[in-house]
Amino acid sequence: MSNTFPPDSGRWRNRYLLMRHGHSQANQQGRIISTPELGLAGFGLSPTGRSQLDALLADWGWARPDLILHSDFCRTTETAQCVADHFGLSLTAEPRLRERHFGAFEGERDDRYAEVWARDARDPAHRHGGVEAVVEVATRMREVIDALERRHGGETILLVSHGDPLQILLTALEGRELSRHREREPLAPASITVL
Template identity: 85%
Template sequence: MSNTFPPASGRWRNRYLLMRHGHSQANQEGRIISSPERGLSGFGLSSRGRAQLDTLLADWHWPRPERILHSDFRRTTETAECVARHFGLALTVEPRLRERHFGCFEGERDDRYPEVWAQDARDPAHRHGGVESVVEVAARMGQVIDGLERRHRDETILLVSHGDPLQILLAALEGYELSRHREREPLTPASITAL
């Protein structure tokens, strides 16, 4: 999966590849794992996720990354490690790329996500049930790219993150109202979107 979106200014200083982690144990169990207490040390890649990455790397058709930043959750760390080994690159941990925190839904079945997304559609600033707001997620994800744009030039940078944060970032970059972030096609595990 690959799409291309221009920045508001019309031109990026760098090339960005946004990658959702491979299929994880949380995906396999159908559970919401969004807290650092659970996500940093547990719920890494499933065997299906590792196979997805093997296939992706064997058929890599995007620009070769020169820099990899990743969420510090186990599933994103393991995904980034696979890509880094393949290309012989070092990794940079970036906590602002973490999963969106789903508050009281933590550990629940993933069929609870639509409840949060329905609230998002009504109010992207909501914090119902302790959920991190869409506005907050967009701000922290945007800060990562803003910082990279200030510090680097003419690099291909891979950002390894999670489905909801990447959906929100893409909605913001595409100029969508943040309340509409779920209207774009969902990102699949181990997918890459080029900016």
């Protein structure tokens, strides 16, 4: 697989809002939670995350979404549900928006991310310790947008996902080397990035 994707032409049929989930119990505990076995049923939003979403929705500064797709992990589902409730919308779970799988690092302290990211910088196709390769994350995330572009037009679509996958997607859409995804400023919990 290539270390780069063709850069986005800037001619989207839809408007996209990329949202990282609010501060979660995994963030609060400083743990890596990346498997469906742990992430689907547990490790939802922390009280800080709920406060972040309350503040964000009270001062919403973006277009009203027409559609909301979200990772089916608990923390992203709860984030998306807060937004959906605010705007009276329904949700669509999209497993391709899930957290990057961190393999043998699952359940470890989150300072172990640095080890994975150092390997990413050398080889975005690596799978050391069962980690999902950056190129695979970029592919599945881009597939979501490509499918939405085929099915919809002129809509504002909110995609609720996780920090690493969103940074990888943004790097891919910019046509930058995927090995450089950590050179982007980290996306804050409950932040929104407009494509």
